[in-house]
Amino acid sequence: MLLLVGSLLLFTFVVYLRRTHPEPHMDWGDLDLTSIVIPDEFHWGVATAAHQIEGGLRNNWTVFESSNEMEQSGQACDHWNLWKQDFQLISDLGLSTYRFSIEWSRLEPEQGVWEEGPLQEYSRMVDDLLSKGIRPMITLHHFSHPAWWEEKGGFSKAENIPEFVNYCEKVHNALSDRVSIWCTINEPVVFSSMGYALGQFPPGKRSIRLCISVMKNMMRAHARVYNLLKSKNPNSSIGMAKNVTLFDPTNRWSPIDWAASRLLDWIWNGAWKRAILKGRMFGSRIEGARSSLDFIGLNYYTHFITGLFVPTATKDLDFQRREHEIETDFGYPMYAEGFRRAIEYASGFGVPIEVTENGVADASDSLRPEHLMRHIWILSEAIKDGYDVKSFHYWSLMDNFEWAEGYSMRFGLYEVNYGNQTRSLRQSGEIYRDLIESQVKR
Numbered sequence: 001m002l003l004l005v006g007s008l009l010l011f012t013f014v015v016y017l018r019r020t021h022p023e024p025h026m027d028w029g030d031l032d033l034t035s036i037v038i039p040d041e042f043h044w045g046v047a048t049a050a051h052q053i054e055g056g057l058r059n060n061w062t063v064f065e066s067s068n069e070m071e072q073s074g075q076a077c078d079h080w081n082l083w084k085q086d087f088q089l090i091s092d093l094g095l096s097t098y099r100f101s102i103e104w105s106r107l108e109p110e111q112g113v114w115e116e117g118p119l120q121e122y123s124r125m126v127d128d129l130l131s132k133g134i135r136p137m138i139t140l141h142h143f144s145h146p147a148w149w150e151e152k153g154g155f156s157k158a159e160n161i162p163e164f165v166n167y168c169e170k171v172h173n174a175l176s177d178r179v180s181i182w183c184t185i186n187e188p189v190v191f192s193s194m195g196y197a198l199g200q201f202p203p204g205k206r207s208i209r210l211c212i213s214v215m216k217n218m219m220r221a222h223a224r225v226y227n228l229l230k231s232k233n234p235n236s237s238i239g240m241a242k243n244v245t246l247f248d249p250t251n252r253w254s255p256i257d258w259a260a261s262r263l264l265d266w267i268w269n270g271a272w273k274r275a276i277l278k279g280r281m282f283g284s285r286i287e288g289a290r291s292s293l294d295f296i297g298l299n300y301y302t303h304f305i306t307g308l309f310v311p312t313a314t315k316d317l318d319f320q321r322r323e324h325e326i327e328t329d330f331g332y333p334m335y336a337e338g339f340r341r342a343i344e345y346a347s348g349f350g351v352p353i354e355v356t357e358n359g360v361a362d363a364s365d366s367l368r369p370e371h372l373m374r375h376i377w378i379l380s381e382a383i384k385d386g387y388d389v390k391s392f393h394y395w396s397l398m399d400n401f402e403w404a405e406g407y408s409m410r411f412g413l414y415e416v417n418y419g420n421q422t423r424s425l426r427q428s429g430e431i432y433r434d435l436i437e438s439q440v441k442r
């Protein structure tokens, strides 16, 4: 009898979850993806990150790359020397916003030793973007930091946070007269889980306990930076870039798959929203975190189909796909429908949304045009339905160093020939450019 009642309750709960967490799939063939309407003041752009494009760095990543016999980032796209021509490429696409990150290790290569030259170079970059009518959006931490800070334990130690805050303040002091929009930290959940639970990012640790404490420290660091920079310049708009991955149960009738998917969602997505809305994360109070956002940066790529087997290393990841879903070069499916769900989730932070990343690894550029059109169509529908989305940054301007995957994954609107550092616009780049031209009022 007890078993029967228990099973009935479980069944009812699964029915409830199926209703409250739908996984829509659309018939894309029936839609006219070119019928989009985007407000005039909307910002179209691209995004990059320092370690992935600049080249010639020495930081937590380069140390990790050489000690793990991984592909070396090396000269990357040599963007540190070629940024002028790269900014022209952005301008050629008709874009009005560019998200990029500052490399802390250039500014403070040894603890307390500050180099003025690189900060001046970043300042020249800002001026050049502004002269082209492109809004610079700066990310202060995009997965990389100085090797000396890593040696001290980086984000795993709360006592290291002041050094990070100090660096952020220096950059903000120098650039906030011209840069109005800032991301404190890029994808803290990816950085902490890949670096401290899955061991695929520096420092290559594998401990859930450590990972949770890094998450809390990253949230503390974000809150400290947010509050300090706002007090210095209230005109700065400050947010963080949140990777929103959706977790869907493999079998939508299986209580076990639901349990796995809800648990992962709770950690990956829920914890960050609770920190901003309630000032608490995993049972700890995070000082200053409540309402520490002027916008939420949304990075959306895919959904993760989840079952009992929860991988403990990315190399074990066997990305699952629904039967009809198209596989990207990374192995995970293209799931543009999820972009709408990610926008809905992001709207729950109660601040405007800036889409800080969306794109696809597709070396042959055979999928990217469709990927781009589907996501932009979803974006247009969401805006039509009242979601406050201000910008869209395509990931990425050009092919670049894709972290643990090295150069094998190609995300660029421009293809990069790493042999001679030439960039060529892909067909998807032309499509993006033409689409923007058709949307922007002349």
Ligand code: BGC
Pocket: 049, 052, 186, 187, 190, 243, 299, 357, 395, 402, 411
């Ligand atoms: C990161 C980027 C990365 C992209 C594609 C995002 O998680 O912010 O640095 O290149 O995804 O994988």
